[in-house]
Amino acid sequence: MRQGPFLLGLGLVTNATLALEVLDTRVLSLVTWYSLAFFVLAMGLCGLTAGAVRVYFMGEALSPSRLPSELSRAAFAFALAVPVSYIALLILPIRSEPVATTFALFLVFSAALALPFYPAGIAIAAALTRTRFPIGRVYAVDLVGAALGAPLVPVLLRFLDGGTAIFVMGAVAAVAAIAFARAGDDRASSRRATWALVGLVALSVANRSTDHGFRPIWVKEHPEYYAMVETELWNSHSRIEVLKAATGPALFWGLGARCQAPTVRQRVLIIDGHAATPLYDAGSSLENLRFLECDVTDIANLLRPGGPAAIIGVGGSRDIQASLLSRHAPVYGIELNDRMLQILKGDLGAPALVADHPDVHLVHDDARSYLSRTHDTFRVVQASLIDTWAATGAGAHALGENGLYTLEAWRTFLGRLQPGGVLTVSRWATIETSRMVALAVAALLDRGVASPREHVALVGAGLVKTLIVGRDPLTPQDLAAIRQIADSRGFAVVALPDMRAVDPDIEAVLAATSRAALDRVTLKGEFDLRPSTDDRPFFFNVMRLRALWEPLPAADAATIEGNLLATRTLGMTVIASFLFAVGSVVWPLARRARPKGRIGRTLFGGLSYFLLIGVGFMLIEIAILQRLSIVLGHPIYGLIVVLSSLIAAAGIGSLASDALPLSSAPYCYVFPLVVGAVVVVFALVWPSIAPSIIAAETPVRIAWAFGVTLLIGLPLGVAFPAGMRIMHERHADETPWLWGLNGVGSVIASSLAILIALVGGLTVLLLVAAGCYALLTLAIAVMRSERKT
Numbered sequence: 001m002r003q004g005p006f007l008l009g010l011g012l013v014t015n016a017t018l019a020l021e022v023l024d025t026r027v028l029s030l031v032t033w034y035s036l037a038f039f040v041l042a043m044g045l046c047g048l049t050a051g052a053v054r055v056y057f058m059g060e061a062l063s064p065s066r067l068p069s070e071l072s073r074a075a076f077a078f079a080l081a082v083p084v085s086y087i088a089l090l091i092l093p094i095r096s097e098p099v100a101t102t103f104a105l106f107l108v109f110s111a112a113l114a115l116p117f118y119p120a121g122i123a124i125a126a127a128l129t130r131t132r133f134p135i136g137r138v139y140a141v142d143l144v145g146a147a148l149g150a151p152l153v154p155v156l157l158r159f160l161d162g163g164t165a166i167f168v169m170g171a172v173a174a175v176a177a178i179a180f181a182r183a184g185d186d187r188a189s190s191r192r193a194t195w196a197l198v199g200l201v202a203l204s205v206a207n208r209s210t211d212h213g214f215r216p217i218w219v220k221e222h223p224e225y226y227a228m229v230e231t232e233l234w235n236s237h238s239r240i241e242v243l244k245a246a247t248g249p250a251l252f253w254g255l256g257a258r259c260q261a262p263t264v265r266q267r268v269l270i271i272d273g274h275a276a277t278p279l280y281d282a283g284s285s286l287e288n289l290r291f292l293e294c295d296v297t298d299i300a301n302l303l304r305p306g307g308p309a310a311i312i313g314v315g316g317s318r319d320i321q322a323s324l325l326s327r328h329a330p331v332y333g334i335e336l337n338d339r340m341l342q343i344l345k346g347d348l349g350a351p352a353l354v355a356d357h358p359d360v361h362l363v364h365d366d367a368r369s370y371l372s373r374t375h376d377t378f379r380v381v382q383a384s385l386i387d388t389w390a391a392t393g394a395g396a397h398a399l400g401e402n403g404l405y406t407l408e409a410w411r412t413f414l415g416r417l418q419p420g421g422v423l424t425v426s427r428w429a430t431i432e433t434s435r436m437v438a439l440a441v442a443a444l445l446d447r448g449v450a451s452p453r454e455h456v457a458l459v460g461a462g463l464v465k466t467l468i469v470g471r472d473p474l475t476p477q478d479l480a481a482i483r484q485i486a487d488s489r490g491f492a493v494v495a496l497p498d499m500r501a502v503d504p505d506i507e508a509v510l511a512a513t514s515r516a517a518l519d520r521v522t523l524k525g526e527f528d529l530r531p532s533t534d535d536r537p538f539f540f541n542v543m544r545l546r547a548l549w550e551p552l553p554a555a556d557a558a559t560i561e562g563n564l565l566a567t568r569t570l571g572m573t574v575i576a577s578f579l580f581a582v583g584s585v586v587w588p589l590a591r592r593a594r595p596k597g598r599i600g601r602t603l604f605g606g607l608s609y610f611l612l613i614g615v616g617f618m619l620i621e622i623a624i625l626q627r628l629s630i631v632l633g634h635p636i637y638g639l640i641v642v643l644s645s646l647i648a649a650a651g652i653g654s655l656a657s658d659a660l661p662l663s664s665a666p667y668c669y670v671f672p673l674v675v676g677a678v679v680v681v682f683a684l685v686w687p688s689i690a691p692s693i694i695a696a697e698t699p700v701r702i703a704w705a706f707g708v709t710l711l712i713g714l715p716l717g718v719a720f721p722a723g724m725r726i727m728h729e730r731h732a733d734e735t736p737w738l739w740g741l742n743g744v745g746s747v748i749a750s751s752l753a754i755l756i757a758l759v760g761g762l763t764v765l766l767l768v769a770a771g772c773y774a775l776l777t778l779a780i781a782v783m784r785s786e787r788k789t
Contacts, residue, residue: 001064001067001068001131001132001183001184002182002183002184002185003133003183004183005179005180005182005183006068006071006127006131006133006179006180006183007133007137007138007141008176008179009071009072009075009123009127009176009177009178009179009180009183010123010124010127010138010141010142010145010176011141011142011144011145012075012145012172012173012175012176012179013075013078013120013123013124013127013145013173013176014124014142014143014145014146014149015145015146015148015149015152015172016078016082016120016149016169016170016172016173016176017044017048017117017120017124017146017149018145018146018147018149018150018643018644018647019149019150019152019153019156019169019172020044020082020116020117020149020166020169021040021041021044021149021150021643022149022150022153022236022636022639022640022643023153023156023162023165023166023169024040024044024089024113024166025040025636025639026153026157026162026234026236026237026636027086027089027162027163027166027216028040028089028113029237029272029636030162030216030219030239030272030273031089031090031216031218031219031220031273032220039110039113039573039576039577039750039751040113041618041621041622041750042573042577042747042748042750042751043110043113043114043117043577043580044113044114044117045117045618045743045746045747045750046114046117046577046580046581046584046585046743046747047114047115047116047117047118047120047121047584048117048118048120048121048124048125048743049121049581049584049585049739049740049742049743049744049746049747050114050118050121050584050585050588050743051074051117051118051119051120051121051122051123051124051125052121052122052124052125052739052740052743053584053585053588053589053736053739053740053743054118054121054122054125054588055122055125055126055129055130056735056736056739057588057592057736058070058126062126062130064130064132065184067126067130067131067184068180068181068183068184068185068186068189069180069181069184069186069189070126071123071126071127071180071183072177072178072180072181072184072186072189072190072193073177073189074119074120074122074123074126075119075120075123075173075174075176075177075180075193076173076174076177076189076192076193076196077119077122078116078119078120078123078170078173078176078177079170079171079173079174079176079177079193079196079197079200080170080196081115081116081118081119082116082166082167082169082170082173082200083166083167083170083200083203083214084112084115084116085112085113085115085116086163086166086167086214087214088108088109088112088115089109089112089113090163090214090215090216090217090218091217091218092105092108092109092112092218093105093217093218103572103575103576106572106576107576107579110576110580111580114580114584118584120173123176123180124142127142128142139651139654139655140651140655142651143647143648143651143652144648146643146644146647146648146651147644147645147647147648148644149643149644150639150640150641150643150644151640151644153165153236153640154235154236154640156168157234157235157236158235160204160208160234161207161208161232161234161239162234162239163207163213163214163215164204164207164208164213167200167203167204167207168200168204170200171197171200171201171204174193174194174196174197174200175193175197177189177192177193177196178190178193178194178197181193211226211229211232216273219272219273219274220273220274224273228243228244228246229241229242229243229244230242230243230244230245230267230348231348233339233342233343234339235337235338235339236636236637236640237336237337237636237637238271238272238337238339239271239272239273240269240270240271240337240339240340240343241269241270241273242267242269242279242343242348243267243268243269243270244267245265245266245267245281246265246266246267247263247264247265247266248263248264248266249261249262249263249264250262250263250264250266250278250280250291251266251268251276251278252294252295252462253295253296253297253384253385253426253462253463253464254295254296254297254426254460254461254462254463254464254465254466254491255294255295255296255461255462256294256295256296256461256489256490256491257461257489257490257491258488258489258490259291259294259489259490261291262291264280264281264288264289264291265280265281265283265351266278266279266280266281267279267281267316267348268316269315269316269340269343271337275387277315277316277318278316278318279316279317279318279343279344279348279349279351279352280316280317280318280321280351280352281351281352282321282351282352282353283351285353286321286324286325286353287325289321289322289325290325292318292321292322292325293322293325293489294489295322295461296426296459296460296461296462296464296465296466296489296491297319297322297382297384297385297424297426297464297466298322298326299424299459299466299468299482299485299486299491300380300382300422300424300466300468301322301323301325301326301328301380301382302326302481302485303422303468303478303481303482303485304379304380304420304421304422305326305327305328306326306327306328306329306379307328307329307378307379307380307418307421308328308329308330308331308332308376308377308378308379308418309323309328309330309331309332309378309379309380309381309382310331310332310334310367310371310376310378310380310381310382310416311323311331311332311333311334311382312334312367312381312382312383312386312404312413313334313335313336313367313383313384313386314333314334314335314340314341314344314362315335315340316340316344316352317333317344317349317352317354319333319382319384320333320354320360321352321353321354323380323382324354324357324359324360328359328379328380329359330359330360330361331359331360331361332361332363332376332378333354333360333361333362333363334363334365334366334367334370334371335362335363335364335365336364336365336366336367336633338364341362341364344362345362365633365698366403366632366633366698367383367404368403368404368409368412368633368694369633369694369695369696369698369701371412371413371416372412372691372694372695373695373696373697374416376416377416377417377418377421378416378417378418378421379417379418379420379421379422380421380422380424381413381416381417381421381422381423381424382423382424382425383404383413383423383424383425383426384424384425384426384466385426385427385428385464386404387540403534403537403629403630403633405436405439405532405537405539405540406439406531406532406533406534406537406539406630407439407442407443407446407531407532407533407534408533408534408690408691409534410423410439410440410442410443410469411443411446411447412691414443414444414447414469414471417471418471419471419472420470420471420472421470421471422468422469422470422471423440423468423469423471424466424467424468424469425440425466425467425469426464426465426466426467427464427465427467428463428464428465429460429462429463429464429465431527431529431542432529432539432540432542433458433465433503433506434503434505434506434509434522434529435522435529435530435531435532435539435542436465436467437456437458437467437495437506437509437510438509438518438522438529438530438531439531439532439539440452440455440456440467440469441453441456441509441510441512441518441531442515442518442531443469443531444456444469445512445513445514445515445518450513451513452510452512452513453495453497453510453511454473454474454497455469455470455471455472455473455474455497456468456469456470456474456495456497456510457474457478457479457482457493457495457496457497458493458494458495458496458501458506459482459486459491459492459493459494460491460492460494461489461490461491461492465494468482473497474496474497476498479496479497479498482496483496494506495507495510505521508521509521509522509529518530518531525544526543526544527542527543527544528541528542528543528544529542533761534627534630534687534690534762535687535761535762535763536757536758536761536762537626537630537762538757538758541758545755545758545759573751574748574751574752574755577747577748577750577751578747578748580747581743581744581747581748582744585740585743585744586740586741586744589736589737589740601782601785602727602782602783602784602785604782605779605780605781605782605783605785606723606726606727606738606779606783607737607738607741608779608782609723609727609776609779609780609783610720610723610738610739610741610742610745611741611742611744611745612745612772612773612775612776612779613719613720613723613742613745613772613773613776614741614742614743614744614745614746614747614749615745615746615748615749615752615769615772616749616769616770616772616773617650617716617719617746617749617769618745618746618749618750618753619749619752619753619756619765619766619768619769619772620679620712620716620766620769621642621646622749622750622753622754622757622765623683623753623757623762623765623766623769624638624642624646624708624709624712625638625639625642626638626757626762627686627690627762628641628642628705628708628709630690630694631690631693631694631701631704631705632701632702632705637702638705641702641705641706641709642709644706645705645706645709645710645713646709646710646712646713646716647713648710648713649709649710649711649712649713649714649716649717650713650714650716650717651717652713652714652717653713653714653715653716653717653718654717654718654720654721655717656714656717656718657717657718657721657722658721660718662718662721662722662725663722663725663726665784668722668726668780668784669777669780669781671715671718671719671722672719672773672774672776672777672780673773673774673777674715675715675716675718675719675770675773676770676771676773676774677770678711678712678715679712679766679767679769679770679773680766680767680770682708682712682766683762683763683766683767683770684763686763719773719776720742723738723776723780723783724738726780726783726784727783753765756768
């Protein structure tokens with residue numbers, strides 16, 4: 001077998017595998033919810049582990065003479081499975097109702113998701129374990145290919161839609177099949193793979209060049225309609241559809257009862273199939289948009305006209321337009337999604353009269369990071385309905401905008417206000433309003449304010465409530481102005497410093513004068529309305545897990561529909577992950593690779609060891625992903641960094657372990673404690689270093705994230721090979737079981753991690769992971785307790 005083509009094929013397979021995981025996450029964020037990002041990891045691991053177990057059953061089929069052909073066959077199956085899997089994900093509707101038919105459909109959906117990773121697992125495991133080339137060189141190529149796979153996704157999505165990018169990954173797998181075939185001079189396999197490559201390239205080109213290619217049929221449980229779409233833009237964290245311009249009633253968030261929506265020409269921008277934002281045509285002058293003053297989200301601009309303003313989340317620019325109408329200057333529009341800014345700066349956004357306005361500065365950055373490092377101060381900092389329904393609907397697990405709704409973030413926002421300045425946040429008028437007010441009270445208490453309610457006003461209209469939080473206490477003149485504005489436009493005054501809140505729950509929150517008192521009134525019954533923090537950044541999740549088993553009040557049922565959906569989906573992913581892990585790994589092993597002889601203490605210890613490192617590694621990966629999402633501004637960025645750097649670092653640690661005496665005492669007992677100590681230090685030190693990192697420029701944040709992940713990944717990488725060496729001395733025949741249970745632990749932990757984080761927070765999640773590694777010392781003691789059998 002020729003080494004060059006073999007190494008090329010391996011690198012391409014691992015590259016396509018990691019890129020496909022990230023791309024599947026992006027597509028599932030569109031057709032379902034961000035929460036399934038973690039399910040992609042679970043199903044990917046399940047497929048890869050099942051493929052690795054299959055390698056152990058293939059015996060002589062993977063002899064040196066047949067290895068190139070079998071590798072080519074596996075890569076060929078991988079290439080064909082990619083489009084099949086993607087098309088299945090597009091046509092299978094995912095429902096939230098916990099009924100048998102729904103769960104059965106979810107299992108089919110899960111199988112479609114895992115499908116391409118099974119042959120990929122066969123190719124990778126066979127290439128790593130059955131080759132005669134130097135293992136260090138082979139493993140290095142495996143790592144390089146994987147490390148480059150995730151960062152490739154943002155590049156692809158600059159030019160391609162998500163589906164076409166997935167088809168391209170199938171083409172990459174076909175090239176790998178050709179390379180493997182040529183490594184063994186298998187012309188028949190090479191020809192077959194070449195035809196697959198031609199077909200996948202043609203499919204990619206056709207899908208990219210037409211508006212009628214393979215596109216989602218179902219989006220967020222509803223049929224997708226494309227007739228009104230003028231253009232579609234993708235990037236690594238969203239799909240934006242720009243609808244055709246139409247004349248009709250202006251879209252409002254919270255229209256005052258004394259106002260009427262005028263007829264305007266407007267477009268609608270739709271993010272990930274559900275969240276929408278209008279793009280108004282201002283005609284010849286922004287004065288044509290004076291009707292924006294009738295939206296409750298604009299009340300802070302009317303209260304504090306003039307001076308500099310910061311808009312968090314530009315969207316279709318309506319908040320910038322309203323700010324300019326209130327004579328704010330300069331106006332900084334801070335937008336994470338560069339596609340939004342591309343629209344505003346192009347021909348489609350030109351009628352908004354924003355991009356070229358001399359007082360407007362459009363900033364492509366994470367708002368929290370930008371406001372952390374700027375020295376500018378503002379009269380108004382505004383965040384109006386900054387979320388996506390993907391995030392709200394999957395609030396238990398999504399981190400799309402949760403980094404903006406934490407105590408630490410609001411500490412930053414309040415710190416950027418001028419004397420007399422206000423922070424204004426608008427949210428949907430659901431039970432999460434109480435959490436929004438609680439977050440304001442907590443942030444004010446954090447600043448040393450003795451009576452937070454003196455700084456807070458809450459006004460509502462329609463389905464929206466707008467919170468005004470003053471850097472300083474609101475004055476009697478402010479309260480009179482708020483009442484006058486509300487009366488003239490038909491807004492409802494919900495809470496002011498000189499009146500009891502209309503809602504008794506909100507009144508209880510405003511009356512709290514300490515964090516202990518605040519926590520008491522916000523944690524009750526089925527709901528957890530405590531202020532979200534960077535450690536528990538789940539602002540959109542207001543349900544406690546026990547609420548799933550208790551009847552909810554009818555008045556509250558509709559307001560937590562999204563949370564129910566998210567938690568039920570999480571429940572289905574946990575069950576599905578378990579079933580697939582058992583069905584594709586444990587059951588085949590139990591049937592065809594039964595342990596030789598009795599299961600003694602050493603084998604039991606070994607199985608426990610590999611199950612523990614599978615669970616521990618995945619808990620750490622999910623915790624790092626969540627925390628880096630806050631630093632980097634979006635979960636996809638965190639996923640790209642974690643998948644690329646953590647895997648590469650663990651691989652480097654694995655290779656380095658060959659030179660260390662980790663299978664003999666006392667070193668075998670020391671390294672698990674070192675791993676646990678590194679994780680504990682990261683968990684405890686994070687709160688003190690995170691603010692300075694968040695305030696850094698984007699390249700610095702990315703570099704720091706890679707550095708932290710590499711530092712943690714290096715010691716993590718030694719556990720697997722060290723355990724293998726210990727067990728090889730006693731139970732070399734049980735290697736398939738060790739691989740299998742390691743994968744099973746990772747699969748189950750990918751969903752279990754979210755449950756732990758919901759209950760205890762990310763620090764607890766990391767401490768549990770550290771505990772898993774500490775328990776390895778007991779497992780090692782048992783593994784070494786008997787002589788070789």
